[in-house]
Amino acid sequence: MSALAQPRVRFGGSVLLALALAVVLTPWIAQALGAHADTVDLYHRFAAPSLRHPLGTDELGRDLLLRLLAGGQVSLLVGITAALAAAVLGTAIGLVAGYFGGRLDALLMRLTDGVIALPLLPLLVVLAAADLHKLGVPAALRDSEAMSLYRIIVLVTLVGWTTVARLVRGTTLSLRQQDFVRAAEALGASHRRIMLVHILPNLATPIIVATSLAVGEIILLESVLSFLGLGVAPPLASWGNMLTGAEETIALAPMLAVYPGALIFLTVMACNLLGDGLQQALDPRRRR
């Protein structure tokens, strides 16, 4: 449990736990306030904080605290799901590249560098605007409210795997030279068995570290795409798309623009500190 001795791990972990707890408790908070995140009240637009609305209301008179909690649910869900998907994809690519080496490794690593080096956001903007009909997505799914969630998860997974792939490849390269891998080879184990049974369990550390760093990156990407109107679509709230409306009323109600961004900032900071702290705690070579 040496990881918990790291102040960064403790800080990042507690912030994320607190946020998760708040999101889980949302239904009870909503009940206590006697409102719902989607309850529109046009007589009380831009209301100041009060007992009924602890953080005030937005441009449609919806309770800001409840909107923030609902948005947090979506942002965290998208962030964690996409980070896990990116971790699986990145692990597969990094493991294959590091294990087989040679030309395949060179090809996969050039692909990884290519994805990192490209101007990703402009390309993602085009992908996010893609017509789902032309991609052959079934109509029932296309028109469902959750479609924007699936789309954004797929989009950020497509670009979020590189960190994991590079770390996994590096570790696999060094593991490949170790005696226990040679012994397994000598015993006639198949490539698949060596990769999955002997190497993969030893990759836990880099995968955990890279994934917690990737969650932060992915939440940032989700928020910017949602803000640009290409990610999570209203009426579903996300911290990113809450800022779209807030931008227009910024002179009138600045706090509407402050809170969602501050929450994104806090969450991503917590993920990054957690990832960095874990890296230092779990990787003996990095210890000072």
Next chain:
Amino acid sequence: MSRFVVRRIVEILVVLAVMSLVIYALIGLMPGDPVDLMIASNPHLTVADAARLKALYGLDKPLLERYAAWLGAALHGDFGYSRLYARSTLAVLIPRLGNTALLMGMSFALTLALAWPLGLLAARRPGSWFDGVANLSSFATISVPSFWLALMLILVFAVQLGWLPPGGAATIGAGGVADRADHLVLPVITLTLVNFGPQLRYMRAAMMETLHQDYIRTARAKGAGEARILTRHALRNALIPLITVVALSFGSLFSGALVTETMFAYPGMGKLIYDAVLGNDYNLALAGLLFATLMTLLANFAADLAYAAADPRIAYR
């Protein structure tokens, strides 16, 4: 050296060709096509007219054939007509390229001028209070959503204090360098802060690595001064891994520019691509993305040349 340059130029052209096909296919996935837009704006068009128009513009042909036709025209400098701006695509694009190069160039220079010295000093005494502050500030700038940072800067400096303009590249009617500079302050600050964190961490990591090497101890034993050790011995060697990661960061610099330009309504390439995609301006989006890719590839190429200059052991052949 010249053979290396030729090889890299060929590589850039190959990557550009592949990316142009990928981007062409991506643009094809955007909703509708130009004829659909004509139909939407003209209710008198019949189905036969639409089919004739599609044949006229070659939209009934398969993807590869359309791509070949587009490529042929593009190689002759013809990127088509911009629907949104009602001018030739290149005439819209070229002034924007200059604006973006100005924003990105100023911000990149400022980022390195701030982040590299701080990263270097932080690496000297890992764990000191200075290192702690440097680390925390780099984490903060890595974690801040760029569009929100821009929004907060607009809120404080444009809305509340009224010191700086909230957007645009120049005041209409009032030209001049000072006016342009006023409009650049907030976008440059935003883009600089967003890239500050990663660059500080790259420099710190590279310096930590080299400061542990034997040749640093040798230099100390010889009695070389601290400043000389840091700049001549450690920094010179740290630059080599550093250039590689810096080269890879140009793409994200461009991504940051897209957000910054959109937030400040700054007429650059990033905002142009975003507007083109939202406005279904296929030719413009295509050419914009292609030029953005080309800019990134050229920046990488420049980094390669810098690499050769930084490391005399590397003889490119």
